[in-house]
Structures are given as structure tokens and as C-alpha cells.
Amino acid sequence: YLQERPPVTNLYSSAIFIGWGAVIVALILERIFRDGIGAACAGAIGFITLIIAHHLGGNGDTLEMLQAVLDTNIWLATHVVAITTGYSAMFLAGMLAIIYIVRGVFTRSLKKDTADSLARMTYGVVCFATLFSFVGTVLGGIWADQSWGRFWGWDPKENGAVLIVLWCAIILHARWGGFVRQRGLMIMAIFGNVVTSFSWFGVNMLGVGLHSYGFMQKAFPWLVGFIISQLMLMCVASMPLARWRSFRAIRATRLTNRSILSLQNSQ
Secondary structure (H helix, E strand, O other), X not given: OOOOOOOOOOHHHHHHHHHHHHHHXXXXXXXXXXXXXXXXXXXXXXXXXXXXXXXXXXXXXXXXXXXXXXXXXHHHHHHHHHHHHHHHXXXXXXXXXXXXXXXXXXXXXXXXXXXXXXXXXXXXHHHHHHHHHHHHHHHHHHHHHHHHOOOOOOOHHHHHHHHHHHHHHHHHHHHHOOOOOHXXXXXXXXXXXXXXXXXXXXXXXXXXXXXXXXXXXXXXXHHHXXXXXXXXXXXXXXXXXXXXXXXXXXXXXXXXXXXXXXXXXXX
């Protein structure tokens, strides 16, 4: 409001925008499904992104002078907003997948209805992310053509944007083609966190490319730690279903029901 432009002019403001975007989408999911999962995701993502924004505040001046290449409201309001909305959706899909895995592996609370609900939410959010990431990437190419004289130049930031689009497309095609089911969808959504975090932060640490206004180095250990944590979750999710507590509980319930039916039939 003070700068009279969308709040996506630096990493600090983008973190807040991504957090708010994910919170809004999560609350919409809560409005639709009414199972508490959307509200839990909204609270968790909002809390985490505020912590990230706090550490990105740097010297405390978050209303710094705008870089010349960004000084155009039309592209900030279209390309950058679309791209960061795609980031929000991908992180939300990853959070939903983490809830699925944690509840399935470590608790007995992942019932069939809950699992189906989480799968539908994750799939829908990935579709949402695909749309905004693709549109944002195309708009970014048009902006680059106007600013730098070429639509695409394999700049690290451009490559990061297209990586998200490609990964979203891979997830959707794997789901449509029947190559993955619920668990596979969740594992791929968690890896989407890795792709998105690299595209958002990782490419800024390479120190090359025309997007020099976003360069930074101090977050590298945190980025590596986050990526390792996501890879570990993927490994946990890949364990045989017999080791999932929820699966064991469901199987035990089925065996009990069969025993009761057999006993009733014998009588």
C-alpha cells in the first residue's frame, strides 16, 4: 500500500506474500472439506513463512529502493504475482503430503476417508499450481523480451520457474496415467517442495544471471537442511505399507471383522 505496488519486490515481501497465498488457499480448502486439515495447514504455513520473512528482513529496511528492472506495476502485478502464487500452491501441496505421510506412518489416524480427502486436496492444489506457474513463466518471458530483448535466455531464475512447471506436469501425468496412486502422489508433492525451494531461493545463491537483484548467500545452510528433511520424508514414505501404523491398524481391523463374521457364520 505504501509503495503503491504488489508486495513482491524482494525476498522478504515474497515470503510474506507466499505465506498469505498459501493460507488463503488452505482456508478455501477448509471451507470446502471442513475436516480441519486446511486450517492446520494455514496455521503451520503462516507461522513458518513469517519466521522465514523475519530472517530475510536483513538490516530491518524492508521498504528498500526498488530495482529499476522491477519498476513496472503491470508486470509485478501479473508475472511476479502469478509465479509467487504458484510457489504458494506448491508449498501447500507439499504440506498436505507431509500431513498424509506423518499421520500414515507414525499414527493410526489416517483413515480411508481422511486419506482420500488429502489426496483430492493435494491433486487440486497441484493443478492450481500448474496453472499459475505456467502463466507466470510465460508472462515472465514476455517481460524479459521487453526488458532484455529476448523471450528466453536460460537464466537460472528462468530455469527455476520452468522446473516447477515441468514437475507439476510430471505429477499430473503420472497420476492421470496411473503410474502413481495416493502414496506416489504424496511423495512427488513432497519433492515439489524441493523443486520450489530451489527455484525460489537456490538459484539466487548461484550468483549468475540477469536476476541479480535477488542474489543472496546466507540462507544456503537452511536451504540444504530443508532439502535433506524433505528427502528423508520421501524415504520414510517409501517404506512398505506394512510398516505404516495406520495401515497396520486398518489391516488389524479387517482381520478382526473377518474373524467375527467367521464366528457368526459357524454358529
